[in-house]
Amino acid sequence: MIILKLFWSFFQIGMFSIGGGMAAIPLIQNQVVDLHNWLTLAEFTDLITIAEMTPGPIAINSATFVGIKIAGVPGAVVATLGCVLPSCLIVSLLAWVYFKYKEMTAIKGALSGLRPAVVALIASAEISIFAMAIWGEGGFSANPESINYISLVIFAVALFILQKWKPNPVFVMIASGVAGGAIYLLI
Amino acid sequence: MKRKIRIYRKLFSSTFYLSAFTFGGGFVIIPLMKKKFVDDLRWLDEDEMLNITALAQSSPGAVAVNASILLGYRIAGISGALITVLGTILPPLLTISVISLFYTAFRDNIVVNAVLKGMQAGVAAVIVDVVIKLSGNIVKENSTASILVMIGAFVATFFFKINVIYIILACGCIGASKALIQAKKASKGGDIK
Known part of the structure; x- marks a missing residue:
């Protein structure tokens, strides 16, 4: 039963997190901490830290982390699959439509409007990543120290x-x- | 058949390898994918990569997973999509499974933190490099509308923190109406002749 619950929780997280990792955090917290008490808030904070430190999307990292804690390796696999299943269904459908109709004038036009927007979105995401790398958690600060x-x-x-x-x-x-790593060890 | 298996294997190994290095959010996978599939393998062009990014960003779920599905589908249909999803989710699944065994030690390890800090700076450089290249190409298109859309979208997301979905919808509508108006003008021009 717990396996099914894990699957369903992460299915919902995968289904409703639109627009990248940060958007998923409150959803994950709601399911994992508030609704099911699978993690305490402190454990959840650890999870986010570790998700930031390891490769892969936050939602997938959380699914694996929570799944393994609650139901071992099968739990991790089921929660992770639950998390990507909505993407698989919806994006495959979207891919089919896109590759079928991409030569239509309206679709072509829409995509040509999207391309510069995507570059802008990447640039904007980059500024936060840059600030995080140079100033740490707090982001930009005018203090040179x-x-x-x-x-x-x-x-x-x-x-x-x-x-x-x-x-x-x-x-x-x-x-x-x-x-x-080397500079840290040397200094 | 042999050719197909070779493509599947290449798709799996490429997405597995890219996903293993996607630190710090979904957008990081875009420059890596561009380098691998556009520049090295030449399986698709830069415009198509940006289209895939836009679709991935506007669908539910993680951007990296969505982009992999679209890419796999584009190269080898539904089976390609399944292979790229598997390749993308396995690295985080394996890493987190191992780390969850000793995660407090991992989180508090100073050397791990120093390596990650260095990597963060490297990731920032990789993305700046791609942004320079991509925005340069948009400017080279020499279309005022594209440049305005780029600036407008940047201001909307960075300064006004408007939800990405609305920005994508708005820019898609602008692009579509511009194309339709142009098509109409062109056909009218044809009537006069």
Whole structure:
């Protein structure tokens, strides 16, 4: 029974979180902490911290984390599947419609209007990621002391390398992580 | 058949690998996908990648998962979509399963935190790099409407924190009506001749 409950809870989270990770957090909290008491609020805060530290969408990380805690590995698998099932159904349908009608004038026009908007959305998300990397949790602050200069240098070097040699971005990310760890251990 | 299996295998390994490096929110996977599927494999072009991003962003669920589904579907139909979903959810599923065993130690480890801090700076650089490239291409299109939409959408989301769904709907409507008006003008022009 608990497996079914897990599935249904995360199905709802997957169904109603539109617009990326941050939008999903209150939904997850509502299901996991308020409705089912699967996690305490402190555990939930830990979960968000760990989700930020590990790869993958927050909703999927939460599903795995809660599932494994409540019902072991089967729980993790079921909760994760519940979380992606709405996407699979809705997006597949959308994909079918899109690839079938993408040559229609109205659809083509709509998509050409969306492309610059998407670039703007990525730019806006980038500013928060940048602020998080350079100033930490609190985001932008005018106080020069709150700047993490190590991060700033890593950022600048990484951007220079990306612009100049166009390497695989994954290598740049790994190298930045190694540099961060090494500088910390040396200082 | 052999060719199909090769494509499936490539789809799975690519999405698995990309998902394993998607730190810090769904948008991070977009530059990685662009590099892999547009620049390296040349399975689709940049415009199509942006269309997929827009659709992924406006559908329910995680952006990374949605983008993978659309990409898999585009390359190899429904079975392609299933393979890319699997490739995208396995890395977080495995990582979190392992970490949940000792998560307080992981969370409080200073070296782990230093590595992640460095990685965050690297991720920020990767996204700036892509934003420069993408916005450069929009400006190169030399269409005033596109540039205005880009600036307007940025102001709406960054300064006014308007829900992304409304921004996407509005920009889609602007694009569609512009295209329809142009089509109408073109057909009228044809009548006169």
